[in-house]
Structure formats: C-alpha cells, structure tokens
Amino acid sequence: MEKIIKVERNHFGEIINFQTSSGRIISYQKALNEIEAGVISGVEVQENELGASYIVNENDDRDFSNYPPIFQ
Numbered sequence: 622m623e624k625i626i627k628v629e630r631n632h633f634g635e636i637i638n639f640q641t642s643s644g645r646i647i648s649y650q651k652a653l654n655e656i657e658a659g660v661i662s663g664v665e666v667q668e669n670e671l672g673a674s675y676i677v678n679e680n681d682d683r684d685f686s687n688y689p690p691i692f693q
Contacts, residue, residue, distance in 0.1 A: 622659075622660070622661070622662040623641040623642050623643050623645075623655075623660060623661050623662070624641065624642045624661065624662055624663045624664075625639045625640070625641060625642075625652070625661060625663065625664055625678075625685075625688070626640055626641065626642050626688070626689075627639070627640035627688055627689050627690060627691045628640070628685050628688045628689075628690065628691065629646075629690060629691040629692065630690070636649055636676075636685060637649055638691060639652045639691075640691045641661065646691060649676070652664075652676060653666055653674055653676060656676060663678065663679055663680070664676050664677065664678055664679060665677055665679055
C-alpha cells in the first residue's frame with residue numbers, strides 16, 4: 622500500500638498535489654479518491670462542517686506541515 626511522502630502547495634499554502642511512496646505525483650482530488658478506495662494508507666478523509674472532504678494525516682502532523690516539498 623502506498624503512503625504520502627511529499628506535498629506541493631500553491632502560493633496560498635494549500636496542498637494541491639501529493640507524491641506517493643511509489644513516486645507518483647497525484648492531485649488532491651485523486652488522492653481523496655485513492656484514500657477512500659484504500660490505495661493510500663496513513664491518511665484519512667474527513668468532512669468539514671459544510672460537508673467538504675479534506676485529507677488529514679493520521680499521525681501528529683495532521684496538516685502535513687513537516688512534509689517536504691515535491692519540487693525544491
């Protein structure tokens with residue numbers, strides 16, 4: 622099972638892409654779909670009060686703030 626290892630953020634600081642342990646770079650939406658399908662582990666999909674889905678890390682770093690960027 623794949624895990625998320627890196628993130629790409631836009632100029633607002635929002636995550637727009639993830640890199641998986643197999644080297645794939647996937648969009649936020651694709652990651653949501655794959656997490657729900659059980660392809661990616663170590664993260665979960667939650668819903669905010671408006672019903673929008675978002676991804677959180679199951680570890681202490683829930684917002685991926687300590688994850689390295691995809692492109693340096």
